Amino acid sequence: MAQKRVIVVGGGLAGLAAAMKLAEDNVAVDLFSLVPVKRSHSVCAQGGINACNEVARQQGYSEWEHFYETLKGGDFLANQPPVLDMARMAPNVIDLLDRMGVPFNRTSEGYRALRLFGGSLFKRTHYAGATTGQQLLYALDEQCRRWEVEGRITKYEFWDFLWPVLDDSGRCVGIVAQDLRTMQIRSFRADAVVMATGGNGLIFGQSTMSVICTGSASARCYAAGAWLGNPEFVQVHPTAIPGEDKCRLMSESARGEGGRIWVPKKKGDSRQPNSIPEEERDYFLERLYPKYKNIVPRDIATREIFYICEQGFGVGNGQMVYLDLTEKSTGIKYEELKKKLGGILEIYEKFVGVDPLLEPMRIYPAVHYSMGGLWVGFEKDSKPFEADGKGGVGGGMKHGSPKNQMTNVPGLYAAGEADYQYHGANRLGANSLLSCIFTGLFMGPSVKNYIESQKGAAAELPSGIFDARVRDEQGKLQKLLKANGDQNPYVLQRELGKTMSDNVTIIRVNSRMKKTLALIEDLKQRFQTKLGMPDGSTWSNQTVGFARAVWDMMLLSEAITKGAIAREESRGAHFKIPDDKAERIDIPLDARALPRDDHNWLKSTIASYKNGTCELSYEPVDIALAEPVKRDYGKTTGAAAAAAATKPVEEPVAAK
């Protein structure tokens, strides 16, 4: 029988982790990426990677706490067994990265250093300066290069995934892809395909994501029949540097290391921030959340920043607050912060021209992460959960089950930010690097067991189904190249980005989102009938590749918006305000919004593409391990703040 192969699409942390694990297990891998894998978006992650560690453990932390924090951070929308396995395996992931040479910061004795991150009161975040994602990506890139030299991994860089090839029974048996230089379109056979293609920030115009993060690969799988899970959950990161071309992330580690967010108490105070005395500053996160202070989860910090600006307290009356790392405000020495946060401070200095250790940064929230993504399943461990003071045994996923990380399309898998499984309604900081590497490694045996369970090899299938898909894609390309209307694809994307960013991010109001949905419909029409292709070249034509992705972004936008309109509650990053309260800035945001509604809405959204449109259905969330509780981080108002500050830390509920 011909050799069985696996295709991995996407060369960020999840794709590389899957590829190297499969290669180690003797599976031949073809790795596809839009860019040299070393330039994938994982490179942008700054702050760190979470895992229980021995220091935190001795202070009362455990894998169970990490699991519980992740659930609570995600407002209990995530299926619990996969999250439990992620938290359990996290310490092993860190050890492996350590062995692979990641230059984690060290304590003076030479152990791995730890920092504080959002949603936790324990130091459980490992880091390499403020470029942790870059360091992790490089370590995995290096391992894959090793397998490339040994012939187990074949790389296809500068290739665009166009479509999954399904056989007559609906199994995924390969892909169609395009060489972005020669523009050749061809098919590749595989016994399983792993989509590790990241998030979709470009849908919102300027986001913190790389410009390659269009979500197009996921959208194409969706259009071919794969489901999307929880598409409406989009993380808006509280601290980014607004920009014309993109918003640059200012890592949560800036706050974890002592950075403080504030606005002047006086509206429109035009003084230089350094000359505004302490007593005239409102450190509003500290005032409202005396326990977690500046490290409340991202969705919460984002909304508080939005609301303080909505009330007119933003810097210069605009949409901007201060993130202060100066010694005067934090009490931490210049040199110490320089060492810990060098990489991100450099970004601010380079792009704004100011040393953020000498002058407070001006920041505002920006779209950052897609919690939603391709729906993937899992098989539960038949052994029930048993607590052991650490992560417990049983109750997680059945290791090696072919169902783990598989989409509803047999043989089509998803991992990393491209899947929907681990972060529920909101992702905690420093959990994304973990979920990417965890899913990539964990799925290795699952994918291998799947391909071994299938009779025959994809290499032996008749060529008809592959050729037909190639012809489809060639037809679409020709149509795009010949488009001679007046609508520029880049301009269409900007229009889409603006409406999505204005209406489907921090606060969501149905009447506004319905207008957005209508505009998306209009954009789709214009794309199909009036698109103009400003470049007709058949060599290395980036514009045509971008235009193709614009269509995909519209499909995903529709799923995101429809999911958000339908979900009549607030949960994590999804914050719904009824139409009649949209403009009532006299009422605090929390009081304006619909509450979380577990009775009706503790369920995962499934979006499927049928007859050219998005259809929604729902499935229950697996909450077998921990009862959802009210998600509050000790918010207080005014005078109650001082009293609340002395209350003991809320203990996570014990396992059932």
Next chain:
Amino acid sequence: MTAATSGNKAPIVLRIKRQDTPTGEAYWETFSIPYKPNMNITSVLQAIAGNPVTTEGKKTAPLNYDAACLEEVCGSCTMVINGRARQACSALIDHIRAEVGDGPIVIEPMSKFPVVRDLMVDRTRMFENLKRIKGWIPVDGYYNQGHGPKIDPEQQEEMYAMSRCMTCGCCLEACPQFTKDNHFVGAQVISQVKYFNMHPTGDVHADERLEAVMGEGGITDCGNAQNCVKVCPKEIPLVDSIGWVGRKATVYSIKEFFTK
């Protein structure tokens, strides 16, 4: 609030060197884009893409160029801007104007790599060189085997500086010894030899790495111009790396001479 700005809000004029195919003739086009505060070269290229018309009113194709993170950490958007290899994303218009005045900004593809199209070049050679030096830590496998070696903070800091190399190619573009046609490995890969050889597990392949940067096109071809360290956007101490690897290579070759 930015440091050095010219204060000029006149339209931004870009002269861009274009090339349609790897073997095609290069030609120049000029574009004029309205100024906005805090613009960088990337946002100007994006503006052109939305309305690709030259200053002569000629409709043309949007510029082709590599881009991904736009935070100067992926290395993609390296190009030659006013004669200097750098990333388009971190090239701020206000700063450029303050440095060189308000005249047209000249943009070219890097000259040391084959052009793919317009500002896109083929940097495969850099990645192939990483294979040549076995640029990885040879771990036994990916099963759980406990933590890695304990590393003191000074060593971590030294390694971290080198591990930030984003394979952008600035050092090679600036190097007089590195050309399209020769085999000189250049500062990028020499620095990676030091990085991996410093690691306790990476040390297993230390001799093979040294051999890979010895002989033709190896470290002795370095002319010590020290341009590399001046242009490195990540301020990697490349000259120190070259010195370190040079000394190790010398010791290694003496050892080899006496043991063979």
